[in-house]
Amino acid sequence: MFNGENFGVIGGPNTKRGLVIIPAYNEQEALPGTLADLRALAPEFDVVIIDDGSSDDTVSAALRSGAVCIKLPFNLGIGGALRTGFRYAVDNGYTRALQFDADGQHDASQIHALMDALDAGANMVVGSRFAGVGDYRVSRSRRIAMRLLRWSIRRLAGQKFTDTSSGFRAFDAPVLHLFANDYPIEYMDSVEALVMACRAGFDVREVPVTMHERAGGQASNSHLRLSYHYLRLLVSLASTPRRKPTRKPADAAGTIPS
Amino acid sequence: MSNRAHVALAILVALAIVGIIRLVRRGHLKAKYSLLWLSLGGIMLVIAAVPGLLDWTAERLGIYYQPTLLILLGLALILLIIVHFSYELTLMESRIRTLAEQSALLQHRIACLEEEQQQSQEEDDTDGDASGAGGSTAG
Incomplete structure (x- = not known):
């Protein structure tokens, strides 16, 4: 009998499966390798690629590898792409999702380390470059800026993090709900999201990971741009509302529609 | 201010x-x-x-220099209007973003539904009268 079996992605219950969300902006070179890694090392996960208005062949690269690809009509920035991914995860009933970079700097074999932390009761898990493992290097000025940022985040979040800008993260259903409705849209969204989750009362943990050098694409590293975003971030962080804990992490898991 | 200045101002504002x-x-x-600007004009x-x-x-x-008051008043109102515009702009941007995200998700959903429909039609054609379990290999 014909049923939606092979189309479980659409509105079907995906309570057992996890989703890997990959925001991609002009990543046609790196994306196929990243997707191949995911399929080899984390085959039990569904993958959705959010094409953030790329001008290159990102979309066909994604489709060629058989992944689900959602194409934004114009560039929204990584925050907008991620929120689309979170919305997709919630709409399709996924109870856990991963944020993963298209450019190949994250290691697919370490997905399970993040998932283990979710299993251990965390609502959100951040893969940290600086929590022990790995040999990732950043420039000195960036390190100083990151240190200052880490201090203000520690005050706002009430918790210590070693890698606030890591984009290698895992989320459970209540956090997905929060971020599907409200996710920081500007550059350095990851830092704001971290503070948001902490202030909403979620259990956020870090897991040490190694990261690779970027396989392709361009990192946005102009000093002026970085300074601007840094200032904007400080203003934004200072005005992050402390949410009422309307959604208790423990209870919320039961309220998610399947 | 002189009477002449008052007349000139009145004409300009009118x-x-x-x-x-x-x-x-x-x-x-x-x-x-227009209400914002009309109240300024008023x-x-x-x-x-x-x-x-x-x-x-x-x-x-x-x-002590009376025209200063005029300039001060005008400036204050213009700043208010600009802040109001920033507010509107922020609101508009967030709405446009949400629409863009929704349209992308809907587009994908439509494509999936179309594919599903096509597949079910094909299955109807090939299966004909035999409604067995053999159709699962089609794809």
């Missing part, structure tokens, strides 16, 4: 008000926004029409 009203009537400006018009008003108010506030 012209500006007429201009705003014309924009609204042609549909180039929303009535909502205040200016009162100041121009009542010669003693500006001088009297300036004296009460301890402002």
Whole structure:
């Protein structure tokens, strides 16, 4: 009998499966390798690629590898792409999702380390470059800026993090709900999201990971741009509302529609 | 200010008000926004029409050069209007973003539904009368 079996992605219950969300902006070179890694090392996960208005062949690269690809009509920035991914995860009933970079700097074999932390009761898990493992290097000025940022985040979040800008993260259903409705849209969204989750009362943990050098694409590293975003971030962080804990992490898991 | 200055101001403000009203009537400006500018014009018009008003108010506030009050008042209102625009712009941007995200998700959903429909049609064609379990290998 014909049923939606092979189309479980659409509105079907995906309570057992996890989703890997990959925001991609002009990543046609790196994306196929990243997707191949995911399929080899984390085959039990569904993958959705959010094409953030790329001008290159990102979309066909994604489709060629058989992944689900959602194409934004114009560039929204990584925050907008991620929120689309979170919305997709919630709409399709996924109870856990991963944020993963298209450019190949994250290691697919370490997905399970993040998932283990979710299993251990965390609502959100951040893969940290600086929590022990790995040999990732950043420039000195960036390190100083990151240190200052880490201090203000520690005050706002009430918790210590070693890698606030890591984009290698895992989320459970209540956090997905929060971020599907409200996710920081500007550059350095990851830092704001971290503070948001902490202030909403979620259990956020870090897991040490190694990261690779970027396989392709361009990192946005102009000093002026970085300074601007840094200032904007400080203003934004200072005005992050402390949410009422309307959604208790423990209870919320039961309220998610399947 | 001299009487001549008052007359000049009144004429300028009246012209500006007429201009705003014309924009609204042609549909180039929303009535909502015209209200901001019209109220600014209204205040200016009162100041121009009542010669003693500006001088009297300036004296009460301890402002010795009366036109300063005019400039101060105008500037304050313009800043208010600009802040209001930033507010509207923020709202609009967030709405557009949400729409863009939704349209992308819907587009994908439509594509999936179409594929599903096509597949079910194909299955109907190939299966014909035999509604067995063999159709699962089709794809």
